[in-house]
Amino acid sequence: MAERPDVQRLQFDDFPGRTLSVLLFKDVTNSKELREQVVRGALVPECGLANAALVPDLFVLQVAAHNALLAQSREALKTRSLHSELVFNLSGSRQISVSLDRNGINATCQHVLAARFDATPDEEAAMQQLVAGSPLPLADLGQLVDQQLLCKYLKVSKEELQVGSLADAVLLRIAARDC
Template sequence: MAVFQLDTHPGRSLQLLLFTDVLNTKELLLSMQMGSLHPEVAFFNASMVPDIFPILAAAHKTLLAQSQGNMLTRTLHSELIYNYSGSKHITESLRRCGITDNTQYVLAARFDCSEEELKAVRQLLQGAEVNLQGLEKRGDKTQIQKHYKITNPELEISSLGEAITCRIATRDAS
């Protein structure tokens, strides 16, 4: 577990937890769709996340949208997944970068999480919590490159995380 203070938004933070061998993503997905997930949390397909930096860029963009009243999704945490995805299509974003019925490798993200909420998030996931350092080794580079349309020449001058962050930052500029 790691806590990141979001300096561009004083007093706001993002907690990240990484889980492997998760067995209950189908139930979690159903709870999210019904709006009964408590506490609210963003569940990422962790194989689509090569490192933490693009998640933090998406978190900044999410909090900015919230502060300006410009959120495009129903919840702060679904907005986080949407902003991470780099796509302008909400459903596609949630499907590609969020969890599916059979996702076993999950990155959980919660804004401004209290100790009590942190316990609740851990209890939601039926899997093994692992160190976030493992995230960089287990990303599905091929799927990430395909989703974000990242070319091999681009990776000669930047990392996968940097390429994703660039797309997150520029998605709304076109």
């Protein structure tokens, strides 16, 4: 089966054979239902659903995914699943519930990143059917970011943005969280 044009598969040098299939949606209309499924653990297929407005670029997602795989390899997941660990790792917060509430899908989320580790083509198709929204190429991710909200959550100053990008600020917080 050919790769879907709106699915991107990320690979990890440190974890050969592991992939992360990622889909981006805008104008999502079923966020509330998806959030309820996530909370109940009833999402099929299991995947990480993140608020795309808080992910400034694809590299941030790749770093969060790498950290989730690393935690799994060390048997040190802080959350219940690899996919929730991915969403948790998108935040600079050590508080799991805060991270999942902010960076995960919520009832009013309009833009969603859906991601599944080691997805089969059938699972990718099922993921695409889960989210009622318009698929976008991942290259458009940066256009959906709510910079003001992200700066508020991460306490990014104007001075910090003068010397680096918002993605740099997010990556710094992700990296510094476990220090």
